[in-house]
Each structure stands twice: as structure tokens, then as C-alpha cells.
Amino acid sequence: MIHPFRPCPAVLALAAVFAAAAQVPAPADDPVVVVLDGKEWRRNELESMIRSLPPDVARNFFLNKEAFLRQYGLVTRLAQLAEERQVPQQEPHRTRLAYNRMVYLAQAMTELAALDIIVKPEDQEKYFAEHRDEFSRAHVKVIYISFNDNPVPSRDPKAKRPRTSAEAEKLARDLAAKARAGADFAELARRFSDDEETRAKGGDYKPLRPNDTSLPPEIRTAIFSLRPGQVSDPVRQSGGFWIFRLTDFVTPPLDDVRNEVYEAVREARFREWIEGIQKSVQLEARDPQYLQSGSPKP
Secondary structure, three states: OOOOOOHHHHHHHHHHHHHHHHHEEEEEEEOOOEEOOOOOEEHHHHHHHHHHHHHHHHHHHOOOOHHHHHHHHHHHHHHHHHHHHHHHHOOOOOHHHHHHHHHHHHHHHHHHHHOOOOOOOHHHHHHHOOOOHHHEEEEEEEEEEEOOOOOOOOOOOOOOOOOOOOHHHHHHHHHHHHHHHHOHHHHHHHHOOHHHHOOOOOOOOEEOOOOOOOHHHHEEEEEEEOOOOOOOEEEEEEOEEEEEEEEEEEEHHHOOOOHHHHHHHHHHHHHHHHHHHHHOOOOOOHHHHHHHOOOOOO
16 A cells, blocks of 8 residues: 555554553463563563564564563653653644554555455466466567766776767667678677676576566567567667567466466456545545645745
């Protein structure tokens, strides 16, 4: 869930602490391991409470239990002092506490909704049949031509001057033309590519999916606009030009991508659920101009 603020970790942690501590029984054979401000904490009771906290908070406990408990005691004492001064009833604290509680509950509800989603094998089969292209893989070869228009001056007179962007673009276009004319793309990659990892493999790159958001949009468009055997125009990115040759486009069988399909179905259903909730929210703009205005001047 996206929201403009994140809940205060101390407030949420303390709320979870008190709730957990109140619900955990104290069996007779469970030894008291610490006494904090007069309160006895049995081992199971303490560790059960810790496990109810956010994972990063729980990790801190197990990394240094004494330091954690001293900090917990400090936070507890400060919270008690705040209660005595009726801070929760004062603004802006009252509104912030209410907001933090609301956001926490909203996050908890999204987690519960995600856990409620059940995906059956037939659901996976149906989704895969309708979205086969999403799970296809493009096998490509690449050539990377680097440039640097603002190199740091070298004190070595024999140092090789880096290419300018104009020089790199000319070389990249020449290589693309040669590849299209029938030159061996793998050999061109071995001779000219500045990407060491793919150069050693004749330009072979990892399989790519059409919905791979880690790829810049320009590169994704260049690759998936090709047909097998075609070579792209050079694609400029920061520091260099990329040339791509699509080797083939393969759709694996469902059994090879079943886990990916499962997650895709869950994500699609969760998105449908959250969008339905969003649509149910009613907002009436009585003053549209106000909604378009920025922050007030100080």
C-alpha cells in the first residue's frame, strides 16, 4: 500500500509489545530471565513478544539482548511520562497517533488479504494460456560501445583516449550495418564490445522477458520490436551505445514457469482487490482549485 507517511516505529513497536505481553501466559516451568523496572519477564513470554515485532526490530534483540532491553526500558519510561502529561490527548500528537494506527491497520489488512488469495492449478493453467507472451524469453546477443565526453585528464602520455559520444555512435552504426549485411555478430562482439562479461561469450546476454521492468524502456522497445535474426539500431544510454541481435523468442512450458505464473495470478488478484477498494472511496471536490494548489506560503 502506498501512503504519504510511514508509521512511527516506536509507537507501533510499543503497541505490539503491550498487546503481546498481555496475551502470553506465564507457565510455571518457564524461568524468569530478566526483571525490568520491577516487571518479571519469562523467557517464552519475552521471546514471544519479540517475535510479534517487525523483523528488523526483532533482529536487534537477538543481536544484543541487553542493549535492546535497556533501550526498550527507556522508551517505555518515556512513553509513561508522555501518558502522565496527557500527550496522546494533545495536538498534533493525537492526530499523528490516530494516523499511525490507521496506516498500520491498513497495512495489516493488505497482508491478510494477500494471504487469503488461493491459486489453484487450473487458475495457473488459465492465466498462462491467456498471458503466454508475458512468460516468453528473448535470447539476444549484444555489443556495447562505451564513450566518455568528459574524461579525467591522464598524466600518462601513452594512455588511450576514450571515445567521444560522436565517435562511439559512428562505430556503433558501422557495426550494426555490418551485422545486418551478414557479418558474424558474435565475432563483432568479441572484437569491439566494451562489455567484458558478454564479450567473452560472443555477446550472449541473459534471457529477457517483455515485462522486465529492470530494463530501460528504450532497450526493452528495441529488443522486443525485433524478429529473430534482426539487428537493432544503436540504443544510446548513459556512457555508451547498445546494439542487439534477437536470436530467438521462446515460450517455456508451464511446468518451467509455474512458480512465476502462481505469483502473477496472486499479484493480479491482489491488484484487482485493492483497485476495487480504491474505487469504493468517494471523494467530492467542492473546490477543485484548492485540490490543485500547492503548499501554503510560510
